[in-house]
Amino acid sequence: MTTQRRSLLLAMGGTLAVPGLAGAQQDYPNRPIRIVVPFPAGGTTDLLARLFAQRMTETMGQSVVVENRGGGGGSIGADVVAKAAPDGYTLLFHNITFPTTTATLTLAGRPPHDIERDFAPLSLGANVPLVVLANPAVPANDLKGFIDWAKAQPNPVFYGSTGPGSFMNMVGEVLKRETGVRMEHVPFRGAAPLVQELIAGRVQLGGDQISTSFGHVRSGALKGLANVASRRAAVLPNVPTVRELGFASLELEGWNGFFAPARTPAPVMARLNREIAAAARHPDFVKRCEEVGAEPVGSDADSFGTMVRAQSIKIRDLVASVQLRPE
Numbered sequence: 001m002t003t004q005r006r007s008l009l010l011a012m013g014g015t016l017a018v019p020g021l022a023g024a025q026q027d028y029p030n031r032p033i034r035i036v037v038p039f040p041a042g043g044t045t046d047l048l049a050r051l052f053a054q055r056m057t058e059t060m061g062q063s064v065v066v067e068n069r070g071g072g073g074g075s076i077g078a079d080v081v082a083k084a085a086p087d088g089y090t091l092l093f094h095n096i097t098f099p100t101t102t103a104t105l106t107l108a109g110r111p112p113h114d115i116e117r118d119f120a121p122l123s124l125g126a127n128v129p130l131v132v133l134a135n136p137a138v139p140a141n142d143l144k145g146f147i148d149w150a151k152a153q154p155n156p157v158f159y160g161s162t163g164p165g166s167f168m169n170m171v172g173e174v175l176k177r178e179t180g181v182r183m184e185h186v187p188f189r190g191a192a193p194l195v196q197e198l199i200a201g202r203v204q205l206g207g208d209q210i211s212t213s214f215g216h217v218r219s220g221a222l223k224g225l226a227n228v229a230s231r232r233a234a235v236l237p238n239v240p241t242v243r244e245l246g247f248a249s250l251e252l253e254g255w256n257g258f259f260a261p262a263r264t265p266a267p268v269m270a271r272l273n274r275e276i277a278a279a280a281r282h283p284d285f286v287k288r289c290e291e292v293g294a295e296p297v298g299s300d301a302d303s304f305g306t307m308v309r310a311q312s313i314k315i316r317d318l319v320a321s322v323q324l325r326p327e
Contacts, residue, residue, distance in 0.1 A: 006229035032063040038077025044211035055279035073101040073165035082118040086261040088268035099312035103319040107186040123303035130228040130254040145225035156182035160203035168207035173322040211292035235293040
């Protein structure tokens with residue numbers, strides 16, 4: 001092979017080095033696309049993935065299906081995508097749990113994958129605020145009041161999360177470190193069982209994306225104690241932010257977004273990004289998101305990647321500060 005031809009292949013990302021790959025990009029997609037959701041069915045991330053899949057099926061000329069691969073705080077499903085062929089037919093739809101779980105497992109010495117090495121950020125799908133919740137029997141109206149009440153209890157109280165390494169697991173451990181409150185962690189396999197146990201009163205504190213809980217807060221079945229985002233949520237305007245309550249270190253933006261395996265060809269990434277953005281702008285999609293407290297986005301890949309990297313650094317430092325490890 002001449003030096004000139006070798007340089008040309010490198011400039012084209014080596015696409016001609018794999019027989020048929022260039023042609024496969026040109027007629028992409030020519031078979032069904034799989035969106036892996038690393039959580040059980042029924043949660044916010046699953047719901048949003050299915051809304052995207054429905055719209056993308058209608059516009060891409062191929063079926064776009066959702067596959068739930070729960071477990072390991074989201075790491076099992078993520079690992080499936082990390083090991084998938086980088087051809088645009090297997091995507092990951094994850095949320096803030098991604099950098100949290102990755103940081104937790106890394107601290108424990110067994111990182112399953114690396115966000116920057118093994119994945120290509122594709123698009124921010126939707127912003128979904130994270131809310132801290134309590135059983136209504138707890139005599140507190142915000143997170144600060146909850147901490148004061150919990151400190152006065154003779155025994156530790158229980159806080160629930162969607163699993164080791166989840167955002168609420170991190171929040172609970174940071175609160176223990178910063179306030180000295182005694183709490184014991186109860187992990188659940190998803191948002192639905194966590195909310196059920198909160199309503200039943202078997203755990204006193206919990207948290208998840210606002211979509212799974214704001215109806216229960218409005219009905220009085222749960223209390224919203226704090227919004228972890230930088231601003232109050234339109235669907236729960238009376239729930240203060242953590243910054244307002246003096247817990248600025250906990251401030252995190254909740255999100256759900258798309259990733260592809262690393263080295264997915266740029267033309268395929270560009271096509272997927274356009275389809276995701278178009279879905280996020282569709283009036284029916286926007287209306288459905290508003291009904292569950294989500295804000296559709298459909299961003300470019302670069303801005304999404306920048307956001308994920310910045311948040312990953314903050315989460316990594318928080319996880320290290322409380323020595324958060326898998327249970």
